[in-house]
Amino acid sequence: MTAQTASKIAIVTGGSRGLGRNTVVNLARKGIDVVLTYHSNRAEADAAVAEIAELGGNAVALQLDSGVTESFDDFVASLKTALSENWGRGSFDFLVNNAGIGINAPITETTEEQFDRLMNIHLKGVFFLTQKLLPLMADGGRIINLSSGLARFSGPGYAAYGMMKGGIEVFTRYLAKELGTRGITANTVAPGAIETDFGGGAVRDNANYNKMVSSVTALGRAGVADDIGPMIASLLSDDNRWVNAQRIEVSGGMNI
Ligand code: NDP
Numbered sequence: 656m657t658a659q660t661a662s663k664i665a666i667v668t669g670g671s672r673g674l675g676r677n678t679v680v681n682l683a684r685k686g687i688d689v690v691l692t693y694h695s696n697r698a699e700a701d702a703a704v705a706e707i708a709e710l711g712g713n714a715v716a717l718q719l720d721s722g723v724t725e726s727f728d729d730f731v732a733s734l735k736t737a738l739s740e741n742w743g744r745g746s747f748d749f750l751v752n753n754a755g756i757g758i759n760a761p762i763t764e765t766t767e768e769q770f771d772r773l774m775n776i777h778l779k780g781v782f783f784l785t786q787k788l789l790p791l792m793a794d795g796g797r798i799i800n801l802s803s804g805l806a807r808f809s810g811p812g813y814a815a816y817g818m819m820k821g822g823i824e825v826f827t828r829y830l831a832k833e834l835g836t837r838g839i840t841a842n843t844v845a846p847g848a849i850e851t852d853f854g855g856g857a858v859r860d861n862a863n864y865n866k867m868v869s870s871v872t873a874l875g876r877a878g879v880a881d882d883i884g885p886m887i888a889s890l891l892s893d894d895n896r897w898v899n900a901q902r903i904e905v906s907g908g909m910n911i
Contacts, residue, residue, distance in 0.1 A: 662688040664747040669754030671700035673851035677884030683712030685888050692719035721754045722775035724783045731787050746793045749891050752781045752800045757854030759812035770815050777819035795838040797891055800827045802845040808910040824902050831900035840899040847906025849878040873908025
């Protein structure tokens with residue numbers, strides 16, 4: 656890989672599949688280089704890197720479990736090495752906290768283990784990973800945190816998940832407040848129901864669920880990854896530099 660210094664660099668957690676994958680490809684199309692993370696599926700991460708290389712972009716894949724804060728120091732060390740070796744830099748520009756899982760369980764049946772897993776990945780992990788990465792983020796950088804329509808409306812079985820996403824929306828506003836002096840913006844992108852592997856692929860593979868989602872969406876269908884990645888890429892462009900501390904729902908008008 657050739658060393659580049661001119662391109663902006665984005666870190667996208669969970670960039671190997673789904674919304675993260677679509678985001679990294681659309682960032683590459685805009686000339687933004689990428690450090691994408693994956694959890695366990697190395698093959699998909701390698702495929703994402705190859706797809707970006709075909710577009711003429713530069714990408715590196717690093718392993719990360721965003722639910723294990725004890726691993727973050729090692730991740731930061733790997734990131735520093737990757738930034739130095741591939742770009743000759745000690746910093747990056749954009750952070751997209753996207754990695755996540757879905758667990759559907761009614762409040763009466765949610766176990767403490769399920770709750771802790773969601774909290775560690777969606778809330779605690781995002782807080783402390785961002786904290787660890789801030790010293791490496793260039794002034795004038797951008798943070799995008801992924802929330803969900805489920806933080807605005809209530810979907811049966813998503814109480815624990817939805818409340819973590821609600822917390823992320825509050826965290827985002829505090830990030831914007833505390834980082835403004837460095838010229839760093841922070842915004843939340845909240846997708847509606849999107850056809851990915853998320854939650855066992857329910858939106859994509861369960862015809863009844865897909866039909867229900869379509870029926871409560873103003874634009875009359877469930878979302879696809881292509882509805883989200885280009886939007887995130889455009890939010891990271893200079894055109895949107897004055898958008899700060901906002902929750903932007905990208906749902907085609909779901910449950911309005
Ligand atoms: P996918 O299941 O398609 O992809 C999940 C990605 O996150 C993969 O890259 C996966 O890596 C990674 N990941 C999973 N667990 C961990 C972990 N413990 N640590 C680090 N990385 C992990 O999900 P989506 O793309 O659909 O979801 C992305 C984000 O969007 C999530 O935050 C989700 O909550 C949110 N969202 C999704 C919606 C939807 O309907 N799809 C709606 C609203 C919000 P690997 O391949 O290695 O497992």
